Amino acid sequence: xxxxxxxxxxxxxxxxxxxxxxxxxxxxxxxxxxxxxxxxxxxxxxxxxxxxxxxxxxxxxxxxxxxxxxxxxxxxxxxxxxxxxxxxxxxxxxxxxxxxxxxxxxxxxxxxxxxxxxxxxxxxxxxxxxxxxxxxx
Numbered sequence: 001x002x003x004x005x006x007x008x009x010x011x012x013x014x015x016x017x018x019x020x021x022x023x024x025x026x027x028x029x030x031x032x033x034x035x036x037x038x039x040x041x042x043x044x045x046x047x048x049x050x051x052x053x054x055x056x057x058x059x060x061x062x063x064x065x066x067x068x069x070x071x072x073x074x075x076x077x078x079x080x081x082x083x084x085x086x087x088x089x090x091x092x093x094x095x096x097x098x099x100x101x102x103x104x105x106x107x108x109x110x111x112x113x114x115x116x117x118x119x120x121x122x123x124x125x126x127x128x129x130x131x132x133x134x135x136x137x
Contacts, residue, residue: 003083005093005135007128008037008120009058011074013065017049025051025070032064037080038120040108054080054120077128079135081119085111090119093135100134102127 015021022041029036038054055061058075065072081093090109097104102123109119123131 003081003089003093003117005079005081005137007132007137008054008078008080009075010038010052010054010078011058011061011065011072011076013051013053013070013072014044014048015051017043017047021049022051028068028070029053029061029064032068034061034064038118040120054078076125077123079121079123079131079137081109081117081121083117085115085117089117093119093121096134097121097123097131100130102131102134 013025015025022039026036026039035056036054037056038052040052042050042052044050053061053072062072062075079093081090083089094104104121104123106122107120109117111117121131
């Protein structure tokens with residue numbers, strides 16, 4: 001199985017959950033030259049949404065978000081897995097982490113429909129270095 005795993009930083013932004021909220025944040029960041037590796041949005045109560053922003057350049061995101069008045073919480077650490085979409089690819093990553101005693105508390109992935117996939121693995125901050133070691137990063 002051909003895939004790469006790399007550590008990434010991410011930040012949370014909590015915003016009012018209203019029509020176009022994600023569009024406004026994403027468009028504003030893009031107009032400021034912020035490139036994202038991944039993005040997720042989930043509800044955070046009846047009137048809020050929580051965005052997880054995975055920047056290509058964490059320093060740029062922090063600076064541009066501050067300049068735009070977007071409050072960020074972070075950085076936190078995760079693992080970004082990208083590669084060939086083959087049966088068992090995700091299981092092998094999980095297996096190595098479980099064998100090392102690393103608690104995966106959330107994950108999200110998608111295939112591109114052309115044979116590749118992307119997958120974000122969230123581990124507890126206090127276990128991040130153990131996860132890196134288990135994956136030889």
